Amino acid sequence: xxxxxxxxxxxxxxxxxxxxxxxxxxxxxxxxxxxxxxxxxxxxxxxxxxxxxxxxxxxxxxxxxxxxxxxxxxxxxxxxxxxxxxxxxxxxxxxxxxxxxxx
Numbered sequence: 001x002x003x004x005x006x007x008x009x010x011x012x013x014x015x016x017x018x019x020x021x022x023x024x025x026x027x028x029x030x031x032x033x034x035x036x037x038x039x040x041x042x043x044x045x046x047x048x049x050x051x052x053x054x055x056x057x058x059x060x061x062x063x064x065x066x067x068x069x070x071x072x073x074x075x076x077x078x079x080x081x082x083x084x085x086x087x088x089x090x091x092x093x094x095x096x097x098x099x100x101x102x103x
Contacts, residue, residue, distance in 0.1 A: 010051035018044035031086070031093045035079045042072045 053061025
């Protein structure tokens, strides 16, 4: 038998996933890895919404998580398009070597 997950367990998992995503954004210099880390952070926030929705027996958390997933999909498509455009012009995806946006 599979034991039922308690909401506090979901919050602990969300905290761990958010920390991994935050470290990925801070430590890594590759723009693709940074975008994946931001997606991890958004997914951990979704997990928090679902956990609090289960705690309070409301559906608004689930609906908000669905909305955040929709926005995250659009964000990743736009971000990937920007990374591809930068790679075509500069031939790198290293965030330290991109000087064009700072001037």
